[in-house]
Amino acid sequence: MTEADEAQWPAPVTFPQRGADKEALLAELVANRHDDADWRAGRVFSLVYHPDSPELEETLAAVSREYLAENALNPFRFPSLARLERETADMVADLLHGPPGAGGLTSGGTESILVAVYVARDLARERGNSEPVLVTGLTAHPAFAKACHLLGVEQVRVAVGPDHRIDVAQLSQALDERTMMVVASAPNYPFGVIDPVEQIAALAAERGVLCHVDACLGGLLLPFWERLGEPVPLWDFRVPGVTSISADIHKYGYSFKGASVLLHRDPDGYRRQWWFDDGAWGGGIYGSPTPAGTRPAPPIAGAWAALRFLGADGYLDLARVLRDTRDLLLRGIEQIDGIRVTAQPDLSIFEVGSDELDISAVGDALVEAGWYPDRQPGGLHFMLSPFHAKVAPDFLTALAAAVAAVRGGRTSDGATATYGSTGPSGAQA
Ligand SMILES: Cc1ncc(COP(=O)(O)O)c(C=O)c1O
Secondary structure (H helix, E strand, C coil): CCHHHHHHCCCCCCCCCCCCCHHHHHHHHHHHHHHCCCHHHCCECCCCCCCCCHHHHHHHHHHHHHCCCCECCCCCCCHHHHHHHHHHHHHHHHHCCCCCCCEEEECCHHHHHHHHHHHHHHHHHHCCCCCCEEEEECCCCHHHHHHHHHHCCEEEEECECCCCCECHHHHHHHCCCCEEEEEEECCCCCCCCCCCHHHHHHHHHHHCCEEEEECCCCCCCHHHHHHCCCCCCCCCCCCCCCCEEEEECCCCCCCCCCCEEEEECCHHHHHHHCEECCCCCCCCCCEECCCCCCCECHHHHHHHHHHHHHHHHHHHHHHHHHHHHHHHHHHHHHHCCCCEECCCCCCCEEEEECCCCCHHHHHHHHHHCCCECEEECCEEEEECCCCHHHHHHHHHHHHHHHHHHHHCCCCCCCCCCCCCCCCCCCCCC
């Protein structure tokens, strides 16, 4: 740790000797948030999916309160939670044309991906493939690298084309007898474009390997995008070779954090998720379908409630708002000389870059004006939420002003392309 880091590090805190007054405690909690990003104002473009629905927020808060203490670890003690989990997974399976009873909830996209890779490894080992390989595109989410690292699986990353979608010819060359699973993203995070799932899944089926679609971002949005008449290539269980899908309810499903669904085409995939203790422990039978032991109940109940509260009608309305906001922003960005959207996005996630200006300096000028895009090597990253409809015109004005400032000589503050970074220090990951 450098001296500068040490200076920023908070002073050590000791264990409280006496309990605190509720009001004082809450006041302290709120005061402590002074330097958090103000996502409610719609000036943040990542991390929070803001549906702009006070009624939904109230409902989710009430649902959480209902389940503050319960533990989803034991489905026999709290069968209501097992039912909610099963119903939630089945509702999403129905939306994505998958079979019922072949999936469950996890704490988020990363955990769904970890478990999908675990299941694939299990099957590979059973088939005598002791050194299995996972093949992904370069744009696959880092959760796959993390899963491979934790599970001792090798990851091979293949190139993407100029459109940022997996290059299927390169993918084909990368597959061999060690391949256990290929991954397609719907869409990928950096550019918001969908990989050619039909071709990838056909290739996987031909070679007898699994095909996982990472729809953590798009799983709860793409079905409604399609109903809006937007061009959405087939990507879900309607594609024959797709064997599993991850879809996050805490993203465009608009529940609070801690909820993703992992679905399998074959119910055997879900059975393989279940790990059981060998009985030597002495505490009785112990089994779980995810790495966690104790599992918080609110995210399960919240995910169920968000799907039921919004229903297809509600999700379609929100998708329409998002689509219109995206189109307005894309048109507006096109009018600003010197910057461009680097790839026409399939959804409401895109990158803005520049061939002539220092895009990092544009980002700094935006931050200075109180707008917080993410940064990545090719430019600025934007993930839209329905709430951005309200601020889109203001944002375009701010973006044009930021570009003008850079044209006028404003230079970069030296921010690094750190995921989630908002300012020069790149500290807020
Ligand atoms: C495409 C994609 N996959 C997986 C993940 C991981 O999800 P989580 O952050 O919920 O673990 C993300 C997160 O943004 C994502 O965009």
